[in-house]
Amino acid sequence: MNKATYVTTPIYYVNGLPHIGHSYTTIAADCLARHRRLRGDDVYFLTGTDEHGQKVLKAAQDKGLSPQDFVDQIIPRFKEAWKKLDITYDDFIRTTEPRHIETVQYFLQKLFDQGDLYRGEYEGLYCVPCEVFWTEKQALENLCPDCKRPVEKLKESNYFFKISKYQDWLISYIKERPDFIRPDTRRNEVLVFLEENKLNDLCVSRPKQRLTWGISLPFSPDHVTYVWFDALINYVSALGFPTKKDKFDKFWPVAIHLIGKDILRQHAVFWPIMLKAIGLNPPFMIFAHGWWQVNEEKMSKSRGNVINPLDLIDEFGIDVYRYFLLREVPFGSDGVFSKVSLIKRFNGDLANDLGNLVYRTLTMAEKYFDSKIPELYEEALDPIALKELSPRMNALPSKVDAALENLDFIAGLVAIWDLIGCANKYIEDTKPWNLKKESKTKELESFIAVLIAVLRAVAREIEPFMPQTAALISAQIKPDRVSKGAPLFPRIDVQHVN
Numbered sequence: 001m002n003k004a005t006y007v008t009t010p011i012y013y014v015n016g017l018p019h020i021g022h023s024y025t026t027i028a029a030d031c032l033a034r035h036r037r038l039r040g041d042d043v044y045f046l047t048g049t050d051e052h053g054q055k056v057l058k059a060a061q062d063k064g065l066s067p068q069d070f071v072d073q074i075i076p077r078f079k080e081a082w083k084k085l086d087i088t089y090d091d092f093i094r095t096t097e098p099r100h101i102e103t104v105q106y107f108l109q110k111l112f113d114q115g116d117l118y119r120g121e122y123e124g125l126y127c128v129p130c131e132v133f134w135t136e137k138q139a140l141e142n143l144c145p146d147c148k149r150p151v152e153k154l155k156e157s158n159y160f161f162k163i164s165k166y167q168d169w170l171i172s173y174i175k176e177r178p179d180f181i182r183p184d185t186r187r188n189e190v191l192v193f194l195e196e197n198k199l200n201d202l203c204v205s206r207p208k209q210r211l212t213w214g215i216s217l218p219f220s221p222d223h224v225t226y227v228w229f230d231a232l233i234n235y236v237s238a239l240g241f242p243t244k245k246d247k248f249d250k251f252w253p254v255a256i257h258l259i260g261k262d263i264l265r266q267h268a269v270f271w272p273i274m275l276k277a278i279g280l281n282p283p284f285m286i287f288a289h290g291w292w293q294v295n296e297e298k299m300s301k302s303r304g305n306v307i308n309p310l311d312l313i314d315e316f317g318i319d320v321y322r323y324f325l326l327r328e329v330p331f332g333s334d335g336v337f338s339k340v341s342l343i344k345r346f347n348g349d350l351a352n353d354l355g356n357l358v359y360r361t362l363t364m365a366e367k368y369f370d371s372k373i374p375e376l377y378e379e380a381l382d383p384i385a386l387k388e389l390s391p392r393m394n395a396l397p398s399k400v401d402a403a404l405e406n407l408d409f410i411a412g413l414v415a416i417w418d419l420i421g422c423a424n425k426y427i428e429d430t431k432p433w434n435l436k437k438e439s440k441t442k443e444l445e446s447f448i449a450v451l452i453a454v455l456r457a458v459a460r461e462i463e464p465f466m467p468q469t470a471a472l473i474s475a476q477i478k479p480d481r482v483s484k485g486a487p488l489f490p491r492i493d494v495q496h497v498n
């Protein structure tokens with residue numbers, strides 16, 4: 001049986017269109033999914049949309065639409081954006097789908113029946129745009145510590161989930177598994193939080209007087225489910241839990257949740273406890289990456305400083321955008337988005353290194369061998385090819401495997417670019433025109449043949465990162481001949497960028 005891979009993104013709120021931040025997590029997940037497929041895994045790659053709650057309701061009202069009509073209109077635009085970015089998800093879950101609602105209600109009923117939910121009064125400071133309750137200590141000057149907007153004081157009768165009961169269990173669970181929450185900074189953050197604070201029971205409902213746009217509690221018609229409790233369950237409702245046992249049993253034990261660090265606590269504290277209470281294991285791994293910032297601020301819909309990925313794609317191309325996001329900033333660290341750095345990567349890594357290698361190799365094959373791919377004679381290869389190039393080429397797949405196992409996209413790309421750099425240097429050092437002049441035919445043939453082999457290896461390994469570029473390179477290298485196309489990445493003149 002093939003190895004299974006289950007990779008997820010957060011399900012995004014649909015109160016606006018996806019911006020760079022959303023595309024970042026989704027592209028990273030796509031890269032991992034594609035890589036695992038390439039290696040023969042059975043992959044289930046899930047993304048989707050978080051459609052309930054006050055925030056989405058408000059966006060619908062602002063547009064004068066019913067929430068259902070509003071979400072039905074916006075979902076196709078999410079799917080279009082993902083299609084444009086070459087995202088190969090296997091499933092797209094919407095929290096308004098019956099398959100999801102059934103699973104959420106199953107969770108609620110089971111927790112209620114086993115006495116984990118109780119009714120009580122709730123009072124707190126609530127931030128509507130963020131859908132989060134804050135304590136007075138957190139909401140200094142009555143402002144949301146995250147988006148800095150005013151919070152509202154709310155008091156209401158609700159259902160609570162006794163999460164504090166599972167606190168000690170969670171601490172040991174995290175301590176015993178160094179790879180459960182990553183990177184280490186995030187793991188430590190969660191551990192410190194759990195060790196220094198006693199968890200407050202989690203309010204899992206909203207009274208319908210205040211909010212009707214949500215999933216009804218099966219045991220209380222006057223309440224809907226708190227949007228986070230609803231949303232987290234998508235990761236198992238999409239696998240058909242509790243009815244589709246085979247799919248669930250195959251993919252759940254290997255679940256990798258990619259998220260941003262903004263939603264770490266929901267994923268690393270609430271979610272494992274919800275699962276434990278239901279009798280399920282936590283996901284295999286939660287990886288929280290950093291934030292893309294513009295002008296020192298997190299890019300976010302509530303701050304209104306978003307950059308639309310589709311505009312950048314129109315200007316630079318999909319693969320350039322994907323490459324930049326995955327190459328520029330370590331997965332886990334914050335990064336600042338700027339067009340100037342994107343163009344630097346474009347002109348350096350893509351035009352000078354990769355584009356140039358493809359173009360000059362194919363040009364030489366055209367010129368010296370009439371576009372036929374020549375034979376490779378081991379004995380005619382020079383020491384650089386034998387000692388530098390071939391070992392790098394042979395080790396590349398396992399290097400990329402190891403890098404992506406760690407979600408270290410940069411390390412994967414660096415390994416590929418190490419081979420590209422080595423091949424470019426090989427061309428410069430070998431001086432093929434001399435081989436031609438001296439009629440060293442076997443040497444020249446082997447020289448071109450080994451470079452073609454490098455290009456094939458590069459095309460294969462960059463596919464998860466840059467699928468269109470991989471296809472363009474492969475299309476120029478047929479089994480026995482090359483057919484050179486235009487340069488892949490014509491240099492951009494920085495002066496001409498707006």
Ligand code: ME8
Pocket residue numbers: 009010011012013014020021022024025050231232233234258259260261262263290291292293298299300
């Ligand atoms: O939180 N930099 O949805 P959301 C990097 N519906 N990543 C960013 C980012 C930025 N500036 N801004 C957003 C929600 N992201 C919930 C999730 S999951 C069960 C429910 C990415 O639309 C990042 O992955 O606010 C972040 O965690 C997510 O989008 C938040 O998306």
